[in-house]
Amino acid sequence: MFNRIATPPIVVEGRGIAVAKPNYAYEKRQRDLEKRSKQEEKRLRKLERKQGEDDQAPAESENSREPGMDVPGADT
Structure with a gap:
């Protein structure tokens, strides 16, 4: 899912090669x-x-009116 950037190994004097730790805070x-x-x-x-x-x-409420309600002269 996440691409890890290849980092060179860290050399610690007298102990050999140490592997770089993943940066969990960055991934989170x-x-x-x-x-x-x-x-x-x-x-x-x-x-x-x-x-x-x-x-x-x-628009739906306008179409839901009863027919003849807006017709002029329908009051009589």
Whole structure:
């Protein structure tokens, strides 16, 4: 999932070659950033969907009137 950057091994004097430790804090930060961006995208999709429903709601209420209600002279 995450690409690790190849780092040269760290040579410790008198002890041989030590392997570089993975940077768990960096990986966690990257996961958190990805998670936040996905949550933001989801929030925007929901907001767009809600605005779409709000735009359609007035049109449906206009069509739901009883026939003859707006006809001039229908009061008599």
